[in-house]
Amino acid sequence: MNSDKIGLMGGTFNPIHYGHLVAAEEARHQFNLDQVIFIPSGYPPHRTPRSVIPAEDRYIMTALAIATNPYFNISRIEIERPGPSYTIDTVRAFREMYPDSQLFFITGLDAILEILTWRDPYELVKLAHFIAVTRPGYNAECLKNLDREILDNVSLLEIPGYAISSTLIRERVAQGKPIRYMVPEPVEAYIRKHGLYRQ
Numbered sequence: 001m002n003s004d005k006i007g008l009m010g011g012t013f014n015p016i017h018y019g020h021l022v023a024a025e026e027a028r029h030q031f032n033l034d035q036v037i038f039i040p041s042g043y044p045p046h047r048t049p050r051s052v053i054p055a056e057d058r059y060i061m062t063a064l065a066i067a068t069n070p071y072f073n074i075s076r077i078e079i080e081r082p083g084p085s086y087t088i089d090t091v092r093a094f095r096e097m098y099p100d101s102q103l104f105f106i107t108g109l110d111a112i113l114e115i116l117t118w119r120d121p122y123e124l125v126k127l128a129h130f131i132a133v134t135r136p137g138y139n140a141e142c143l144k145n146l147d148r149e150i151l152d153n154v155s156l157l158e159i160p161g162y163a164i165s166s167t168l169i170r171e172r173v174a175q176g177k178p179i180r181y182m183v184p185e186p187v188e189a190y191i192r193k194h195g196l197y198r199q
Contacts, residue, residue, distance in 0.1 A: 006098055007036035008128065009106040010078070010087060012166065013058045014051075015191060016065045017183045019164040023133045027106045027157055028071055031131065035071050036106070037094075038062050041085040042078040053196055055079045064186035088120045091127045103128035112154055113142055125153035134158045173197035 009024050016038075024036045040058045052058075059079055066072035077093055078085040087105070094103055105124075109132040115121045124130075132143075132154050140156055169179050174197055179188055191197060 005031065005033045005102045005104065006094070007031070007033040007104045007106050007131070008039060008091065008094060009036055010039040010041060010085075010090060011107070012052055013038070013040045013062045014053060014166050015058065015169060015183060015187055015196070016062045017164050017166060017169055017187075018181075019159070021065060021069075021184070023157070023159050024072065024106060025069070026159055027104070027131050027133070030157060031104055031155075033071075033104060035073055038066060038072065038074045039078055039090060040074075042081060043084050057190075057194065057196060061187045061190050064190060065184045067186070086119045088118070088124050088127075091124060095127050104131050105129070106131045106133065106157075108132070109134050109142065109156070112146075115146070115150060122149060125150055128153075130154045131157050170197045174199040 007024065007027055009020070009027075011020065013020065020038075024038070027033060028036050040055060040062050042055050056079070059074070059076065063074050066074060078090055081089065091103065091105065105128040107130065112130060112132040115124070115130075118124065130153055134156060143151060143154070143156075146154075164182050169182055172179050172182075173191060179191070183191075
């Protein structure tokens, strides 16, 4: 059964943290989404393989993080698709699965600023409306350089306190610093149990 409005939240989730969850829940609320589907990337084309832990670990942590929210779901589509994880391939696949639904792609404003470097960006913004989550240091003025065809399909979503990043969490783990209250407890336990992000 198709939902009317579906949010797609792609990302490396290396690891997933409360910033991701707050953004997804705020997008769901403000845009009246029926569900948000988290899509951990399999092989992110913009990242070096050494900097990203195995996709299965990132998938499990994401599943643990969203387990208590009935509006959140998770997809293995990018993990199971061979080759680099291009957003256009994912959005095309969801368009086929949900032909009658509105698709919303949730990502950071910093990613939107680089959208012209993505594969088939103009087709992307026709297939899904983009929700650009603002992070510290970015504001609407940054979007001025994007052309109208892109801008018409982007909405800003301001998230207060969105200063947590996966990079910061990885650094803190490597330095032996606590990450409690930055990630959900099951994610913290998984990282500790499997010795992830240690130097």
